[in-house]
Each structure stands twice: as C-alpha cells, then as structure tokens.
Amino acid sequence: MFRRLLVCLLLPGLLIASSAMAADAIQGNWTTESGETASIAPCGGGNFCITLKTGxxxxxxxxxxxxxxxxxxGKITDPSDDKTYSGKAxxxxxxxxxxxxVLAGLICRSQNWKKQ
Known part of the structure; x- marks a missing residue:
C-alpha cells in the first residue's frame, strides 16, 4: 500500500522533470553554409546563444x-562586420x-544550416 502511494505521488513529478530537461531541437552543433561549425546552447532566460566554434x-x-x-x-550578428539584425530560425x-x-523585414538574407 505504501509503495503504491509513493509511486502515485512521485511518478507525475518525475515525468514533469524529465520533460523539462529534454533538449530543445535547436540545441547542438550546426554546419553553416560557409562550412563553419556553430554551436547553439541554452544561455539563460529561455534563450539560446549561437557561438561559432570553427573558422x-x-x-x-x-x-x-x-x-x-x-x-x-531574436538577434543575429554578421561576424564579418559586426552588424546585428532582427533574426529568426x-x-x-x-x-x-x-x-x-533589416528595415522591419523589408530586406532579408537567409541561410540553411545542417545538423551535425
């Protein structure tokens, strides 16, 4: 009886905790169009930071x-000129x-990155 009660009380909490710890699909290493590796990882406040790892x-x-x-x-910065743009992925x-x-979405540039 005690075991059944314990399982009933703990199981929902464990399921919630494991789903909260699941990695977001954007996390990981990506190959950019120019061949560099970019890492996308959580960086606080529900945000994901993009950092170049090679090149x-x-x-x-x-x-x-x-x-x-x-x-x-969010925001995307072109590393060659340090200009920051409104970004989406x-x-x-x-x-x-x-x-x-830029210009409220009038001029855009896109790239496709591949998951490593």
Missing amino acids: SYAGKKIGTLANSGGVYK SISGATLKMSGC
Whole structure:
C-alpha cells in the first residue's frame, strides 16, 4: 500500500522533470553554409546563444534566439562586420533555416544550416 502511494505521488513529478530537461531541437552543433561549425546552447532566460566554434571567427557569439512556438526569434550578428539584425530560425528535419532582416523585414538574407 505504501509503495503504491509513493509511486502515485512521485511518478507525475518525475515525468514533469524529465520533460523539462529534454533538449530543445535547436540545441547542438550546426554546419553553416560557409562550412563553419556553430554551436547553439541554452544561455539563460529561455534563450539560446549561437557561438561559432570553427573558422576565422571561432569563439564569437553571433546571436541569441528564443523559442516562440516552434519559430525562434531574436538577434543575429554578421561576424564579418559586426552588424546585428532582427533574426529568426525554424527547423525542418536536420535543416535550420536562419534569416536576418533589416528595415522591419523589408530586406532579408537567409541561410540553411545542417545538423551535425
């Protein structure tokens, strides 16, 4: 009787905790269109930070995104000129479509990254 009660009380908490610890689909290493590796990892406040791991800008943080219902929104920085753009990303299979826009979305540039 005590075991059954214990299981009934603990099981829901364990299920909630394990789902909260599950990795978000955007997390991990991605190969950019230019061949560098970018790492996307949680960085507090529900945000995900994008950091280049290889190439001439290795170690540079180039963006911060937050999950907004399957679409990630935030800021993306072009490492070659340090200009920051309004950014968004979406995932389809093993492809991450990244977009950066200026002038309220009138001018945008996109890239497709592949999951490693």
